[in-house]
Amino acid sequence: MRHLSTKVRNLEESQTLLLTQRARLLQDAGVDVVSLTAGEPDFPTPAHIKEAALRAIEADFTHYTANQGTAELIEAVIDKFSSDNDLHFSPDQVLVSSGAKHSIFNALCAILNPGDEVIIPAPYWVSYPAIVRLADGVPVILPFEAATGFRPDVRRLRRAIGPKTRVLILNTPCNPTGIVFTRSEVEEIAAMVKETNLTVISDEIYEKMVFDGRKHVSIGSLKGIRDQVVTVNGVSKAYAMTGWRIGYMGGPEEIIRAAGKVQGQVTNNANSIAQKATVAALRGPQGPIDAMRTQFQLRRDYVARRLSAREGGEVRSPEGAMFFFPGVERCFGMRARGNLIRNASDLAEHLLEHHHVALVPGEAFGAPGHIRLSFAASMGDLEKGMDRLLRGLQEIQ
Numbered sequence: 001m002r003h004l005s006t007k008v009r010n011l012e013e014s015q016t017l018l019l020t021q022r023a024r025l026l027q028d029a030g031v032d033v034v035s036l037t038a039g040e041p042d043f044p045t046p047a048h049i050k051e052a053a054l055r056a057i058e059a060d061f062t063h064y065t066a067n068q069g070t071a072e073l074i075e076a077v078i079d080k081f082s083s084d085n086d087l088h089f090s091p092d093q094v095l096v097s098s099g100a101k102h103s104i105f106n107a108l109c110a111i112l113n114p115g116d117e118v119i120i121p122a123p124y125w126v127s128y129p130a131i132v133r134l135a136d137g138v139p140v141i142l143p144f145e146a147a148t149g150f151r152p153d154v155r156r157l158r159r160a161i162g163p164k165t166r167v168l169i170l171n172t173p174c175n176p177t178g179i180v181f182t183r184s185e186v187e188e189i190a191a192m193v194k195e196t197n198l199t200v201i202s203d204e205i206y207e208k209m210v211f212d213g214r215k216h217v218s219i220g221s222l223k224g225i226r227d228q229v230v231t232v233n234g235v236s237k238a239y240a241m242t243g244w245r246i247g248y249m250g251g252p253e254e255i256i257r258a259a260g261k262v263q264g265q266v267t268n269n270a271n272s273i274a275q276k277a278t279v280a281a282l283r284g285p286q287g288p289i290d291a292m293r294t295q296f297q298l299r300r301d302y303v304a305r306r307l308s309a310r311e312g313g314e315v316r317s318p319e320g321a322m323f324f325f326p327g328v329e330r331c332f333g334m335r336a337r338g339n340l341i342r343n344a345s346d347l348a349e350h351l352l353e354h355h356h357v358a359l360v361p362g363e364a365f366g367a368p369g370h371i372r373l374s375f376a377a378s379m380g381d382l383e384k385g386m387d388r389l390l391r392g393l394q395e396i397q
């Protein structure tokens, strides 16, 4: 066996990617699997964005750019933050990276010393703990209450802060819970953060996916907290550009410069063509976002109706992002086709193996009594997927 670092040996693979991959393998083998695992829009990237990329290739815009991103993209990001989020940055306070995931990694590498703690409210996006560990930090998982729908709890947050805490990761709209922090929740968290010297990494990648007229509030826009917040965003979800790999962040100059140093040594600039496409996304017509949001809301409502009919009551609908995260604990200890369902992983396994519908078990998100269902799928797939899911659940007794 080759020598591998302890850090990497201990690193878990992303459960979401693993399940998506398993569903894909079954599909490749000819099995008709409905995959409700992925957190990516199933729409094509809008035409004007693709055309900008084609023009970039034609114009030979195919070389290294400035490490932090092209001047025109940095300006477009500054304008976006200003008009959408009331966040005001100078060019030295913005870094463009190869996806929001990369932005978070760069930010954590810039901030953490070995052993520094990072508070991650649970349920959390699968990759946060692993990225913290890769950056030599220690993830401190802080569960929010399932009974409240996992709404943020400032008293718990305050209690989790210790002498080694450096960073608090916030994610609204939240993957996997689908909650969107209200303005008063954001204000309450901001007031608490201001009493500390913590840095908040605010992951706002699902900002545009908010339903029923809700408004996303960026914590960095609140008074007196600006120097403590790094705001992360990107084009993956808003513009159906997951494969283009562009994320960006804005924050205190010192952190952004340090994150740029990390990026400069590891990857250098994000893809030049994708940067041109991102300028078109941010500066161009925003109609495609509204069209996608409308579709997502219709799909969300459809899934909610199907789940509610089974539960015989209202199921809590996601306020944002693209996921349902229902509790499934009542299935635990029961049997399906002779197999004992001990936990959400067993349940996901049963649904995939016998009913050919793929969902991600809650263990991956630090909430083992739950399962995540993505509604980023066509209506046809959702109908089929819900039929299979409900049939699979019925079998469990």
Ligand SMILES: Cc1ncc(COP(=O)(O)O)c(C=O)c1O
Pocket (backbone or CB within 6 Å): 039, 098, 099, 100, 101, 102, 125, 171, 175, 203, 205, 233, 234, 235, 236, 242, 246, 247
């Ligand atoms: C909460 C959250 N943050 C960040 C990302 C990563 O986005 P990107 O594709 O820009 O790396 C994802 C992707 O699934 C996500 O769900």
